[in-house]
Amino acid sequence: MSNNINLIGDKNQKIRSPLLKRLNVLRFFAMLFLFAVSITSTIFFLLIAFSPLPALQQQEQRQLQVLSQFQTDMGRIELINNRVENIDQLLQSRRSLDQLLTLLLSKIPSNVSLEAYQLMPPIVSLTVRSDSLSSIQELSNQIVAEEGKSFSQVTLSSLAIDPESQEFSMTITASLINTQGEK
Numbered sequence: 001m002s003n004n005i006n007l008i009g010d011k012n013q014k015i016r017s018p019l020l021k022r023l024n025v026l027r028f029f030a031m032l033f034l035f036a037v038s039i040t041s042t043i044f045f046l047l048i049a050f051s052p053l054p055a056l057q058q059q060e061q062r063q064l065q066v067l068s069q070f071q072t073d074m075g076r077i078e079l080i081n082n083r084v085e086n087i088d089q090l091l092q093s094r095r096s097l098d099q100l101l102t103l104l105l106s107k108i109p110s111n112v113s114l115e116a117y118q119l120m121p122p123i124v125s126l127t128v129r130s131d132s133l134s135s136i137q138e139l140s141n142q143i144v145a146e147e148g149k150s151f152s153q154v155t156l157s158s159l160a161i162d163p164e165s166q167e168f169s170m171t172i173t174a175s176l177i178n179t180q181g182e183k
Contacts, residue, residue, distance in 0.1 A: 107142040122176045
């Protein structure tokens, strides 16, 4: 038999011994890396849990709930502001009819009474009454004199006499010039 047979020992053990050492070192570093990752994860979890971020998120949710309660009110306010702006634009583009009314009233003689007037731009209608036909003629002449300045067309709509009271009644219709806001 051979004396080289060693049943207890192995020739490959000399080769395996450095590999086992490397494997053990690798295992050690793997465990160390695993431990470092778990510690880092725990630290990040604690930082997130104790950070003000969840409190900020809750505060944001509360503020959003408060704002959603006022959303209809804000919509109404926006609608009202829009309407006020549109009305303001209309009022600025409209012709001032008080100047026209002042002009018409200044033309009426003292013994002529104003019975009715109607201002529906671009038409103005004026009904007057007097006991003197010459006063009514004077008024109609003054209004016709304004034709071309304030009125484009002046029309005598009616002229009547009340036989009982001996008063004259006249209705004059005129079209306005340069009515702003009209299309």
